[in-house]
Amino acid sequence: MKNKSRRFWGSYIGFWLIWLIVQTFLYSIIIKLPQFTSTYDLLINFVIKGVVWLSLTFWLLHTFKKQLFVKTRKLFNRNFPKEFWVLLVIFLIYLFISAISSKHGIKLISHPFTTRGGQLLGIVFGAGFFEELVFRAGYLNILLTKVKKWPAIFISTIMFLLIHLPVYFVSNMNISAWIINILTVLVIGTLMGWIFTKSKNIWPSIILHCVWDTLTFLLIA
DSSP: OHHHHHHHHHHHHHHHHHHHHHHHHIIIIITTSGGGSSSHHHHHHHHHHHHHHHHHHHHHHHHTTTSOSSOGGGSSOSOOOHHHHHHHHHHHHHHHHHHHHHHSSOOOOSOTTSTTTTOHHIIIIIIIIHHHIIIIIIIIHHHTTTSOHHHHHHHHHHHHHHTTHHHHHHTTOOHHHHHHHHHHHHHHHHHHHHHHHHHSOHHHHHHHHHHHHHHIIIIIO
16 A cells, blocks of 8 residues: 555656656757747647656556546546536636636637647647546546545645646746636646546546636637
8 A cells, every 4th residue: 555655656756857857848948949939849749748648647547447536447428417517607607708808808819729829739638638637537536545535636736736837937927927827726626626526527627627728728818
């Protein structure tokens, strides 16, 4: 049991350090090179994140396959509880109101699939899909068999927040941006963890995460 616990936390620490190195190297060196000023940086970021995060997901699900709240074969199912639909409506209303209040109207960002547009592909799949697999299907799924529901959600949300710090380190954000992003990640992480425990299905959290990130990017960014 202690060995499993060491593997669990060791995997996260190793993952955090690897992602810090990847983000620092990727954003500070590779993407700033002249030859990577078009859509290449989108593809590089997407592919690297996919390899790192999906590899960790497969490792977690295999290593802890006997200690999963929702077994791997049941992670993707058709259970969409009413709470999912309520959250989806709340997300849509909130984001559209935020867009109207911040931009005085609804206006989609230009060139969403290019570097200039901010890499929508990476936002949708790089965040919504990969992050939910690691933190809800992986880490939270394991924690739910070790501690009670809300402590498990809280721990996984803090882990989810900490993995965002490498991006913040290289983004040159001011203090207010740090605070807003940290609070947003804490809220989203908690809601995604809660909906995963309610549905016992990874699709609701993936869809909600994708909707949040995509509309935040398209409407508000």
